[in-house]
Amino acid sequence: MKPPKSSHREETTNYYGQQPSGTIETREPKRSPGARAGKARELYFEAKSSASVEFPYWYTRKWEELEGEIPIVRRGAALKSGFEHLTPVIYPGELLVMGKAAYLRGSYPMPWLSEAFFMAVEDTLYKEAMESGKLTADTFTTVGKGGGNVIKSSENVISIAGKFGLRKEELPILMEVAKKWKNRSVDDVGHKYEQLVPGYKEKEALMRSVICMFDSGYTLPQGREVINYYYPLQYGINGIIRICEEGIAEAAGSPDMDRIYFFQAVILMLQGLKSWILNHAEEARFLSSLEKDEKQKQEYDEIAGRLELLVSERPRSFHDALQLIWIFHTAVLNEDAISGLSPGRVGQVLYPYWKRDMENGVIDRERTLELLECMRIKFTELDCFASMGVVGGVLSGNTFNNLCIGGLKKDGTQAANELEMLILEAGITCDTPQPTLSLLYDEKLPEEFLMKGIECTKIGTGYPAWVNNQVAMEFLLGNYGHEGMQIEEARAWSIGGCLETSPGSWMLLELDGEKHWIPGGSAPATSVGVHFLSLPKLLEVTLFDGLDMRTGERVFPSHGYALESYEELWNAFKGYFHRAVQVLTLTNNIQHDAWRKIAPSLVNSMLKPDCLKNGKDIGQMGSRFNSTFNVESCGTANLVNSLASLKKNVYDDKKYSLAEFRNAIIANFGFKTAQETGSWSLVDQVATGEYHKWKHIHKAALDAPKFGNDDEYVDRIMADWENWFCTMTHEFRSLYDQPLYACQISVSTHGPMGAVTLASPDGRLCGTTLSDGSVSAYPGTDKNGPYALFESASCWNHSLSQNSQMNMKIHPSVVKGREGSRKFLELIRAYMRKGGFHVQFNIVDSRMLKEAQADPDKYRSLLVRVAGFTQYWVELGKQIQDEVISRTEYEAL
């Protein structure tokens, strides 16, 4: 750890965080993708995120035409119209084709969900959204200034949400289409009815103070789940249509005939999908007709042939199957604004096809690698059109498609296979943000497989994340046992989104007379509900008796405690937390109810067992498992460290009064705010002339026990918090009348949530980014090495929560060579054996990140791990960049 360098800073005691200096240590040499993926990646690097109006136009047009139709059938027809009118585009050299919209990084607004955030700031809709607190987080979010983000408008291009470009010719129609959804969108209808919840005004205050980051019902109503590719693989599209037709015949006129509307809607949607696929086949034929290069011409013809086959038949080969699952993956993303639709255990799903093709000489390893690299490019091209607060403040431009490897088979034997080794290899040769990889660590996994995972992690991709298979299964059995989950089914799990443990099921795939159990997701979004709650901001409001001192607005009524003891402080904090969860659960339930009524899922529902069996969409609990709402938190280490500081300095040692701490917080311990300095990292903050008044209390705050050092004093507080949090969530009921659970990932919310939070009692300064993850230490405060951090992190039972998240930064020199790999694996193993749920790494020299911040053009391809996802450095907002730089960098294991 090196202290800050400037003379002005040396006078302060602000010694947490790290200021990199010296020459840059490079990562281990990287390998390159094949020529095909290399070219595709170059095209990606040049492409801007681009939005279009085609799909929403046709969707809305059909929706209006069908006024009075049964809502779910109307939805099916609207989706059909959207899909069949999408302009097909195929880029040169592609082996896997089709995308969300007619641009390489294409996406589009979905005004049936929400229409306010992309309206002009002077528009009434926008103003109303600001007033209700829906868009407050947007104003405190920084979006990456480089890469593919369209950060400002130009002559012919309009910038939306600081990221998406829209052709100016399309702006008027977008506004017109959006206005058609006024008072009809999920957002508007949900808002109308959420106001019926007692204490609703408290909810608005929570949003305006950014104690809560955003509503999930109309922003990202689906995602953070694992898709299931079984039905298209097993039955093909026509086979699914036949299942629906049989369902209709069986149910029509019977007392439970609600099913017929679902089946009819699925048929309509699938007809749209077939047109969409055939339109691409036609485009491939057209391109072939123009092509002079024989190889490229043949490839276009093969693409056309494959697509023409897949509209009616089951896939014949690994390549067919990969193309088919990509089509359905994209189709789900086109029905809703979705982040975190994870492909799951693709290497196990497609293994039967690949193994057969390998045995028959249809494919070899080289071609497999090429296809897998192409798959990486396609996933990386995905964008999600959302507001600045969501796309920048939560997603950092990522869409969290998490591909899992390893884990166990249905019979309990280890599940890693040769195809997964190639998936890791493709992740090494073609390092891109998507799909990110998670290795489901189990003691039964072979050493060779684990070492391949280490090889991948070491080159600095940030993936695979290492996730504890047994801890996840324990959580799943606890959470879904009452819905019938048994141990065998628990083994089918996967990560949905960046780190959401999601239930799965085994489905019996038949191929050439042989039967194979393949895993796939079997629940809807496993992370909707209360998103996210800022723990440090809640503590701040507790200290000021319900007031948000940044805005002067009252968030809660007085808690009534004098805060004369630590127990009173703890109880007051818990009381406010409880109130926040209570009102937000109810309002979110209403929003999700509006979502399932106005925009029910059809593509995703059709894929999820057992929706096709029971004729219900996921919003009607058609899935096998439905206990899927949660409460997400942010800033755990800051909360715990702040409580420890107050306990130590105010209540135990009585060194300072609580009033003195309040004054110090208001005065930001004598520093400028992060907004004033333009840096969001603690290490870069600058003292004011008033600093001398506060330096002693600031030092006391910084010197108080800190989480991450194997210190019982503060770890006890962590355990108390976790045990309470993970239990209290069960008191609340979701829309599906199931208990909520705790989810503890920061994603990127620690940036904007830190920006609105005053200084905290742990010495963190006003506006600086909060601690990342949930069991990561606050940057620079873990001084006793990684094993001490592991001791602290495992002071509570991680299977009580959907997840815990630990991000670590390791200097490249520490893990160099074969010996470094062994040490690295042992480090991870040690944490897993202690019951740690998750750990992920940035293998990077902080000096490189500093240089990349100064000269982004030179580092277009630099990847970093944030909190459950890998992203190009240049596409991250400065809040998150500063935080990643300041993370503790381990220079020894």
Next chain:
Amino acid sequence: MENSCKDCKFYLPVDVCKGICKMEKTDISPDDLSCAKFERLPKCKFCRKYVPEKEFLGSCLGETIAYPDMNASKCSGFEWFQQS
């Protein structure tokens, strides 16, 4: 009306600022003026049914809102207003 690359059936959009010519395989801008090989892409503004009303907005047969630059190649009701 001058034709631009984005109105051409050989235009492959990469993003809102650039594309690729399917014929020449060169990088082009959507706003570049068209070349000798230009062939119109079916768009609402080239459709007999399109009624312009104000800048970038119009209607389909005076009934349904429409916009001139929409790719109408997948619209079953498209009819050429005037062949290039």
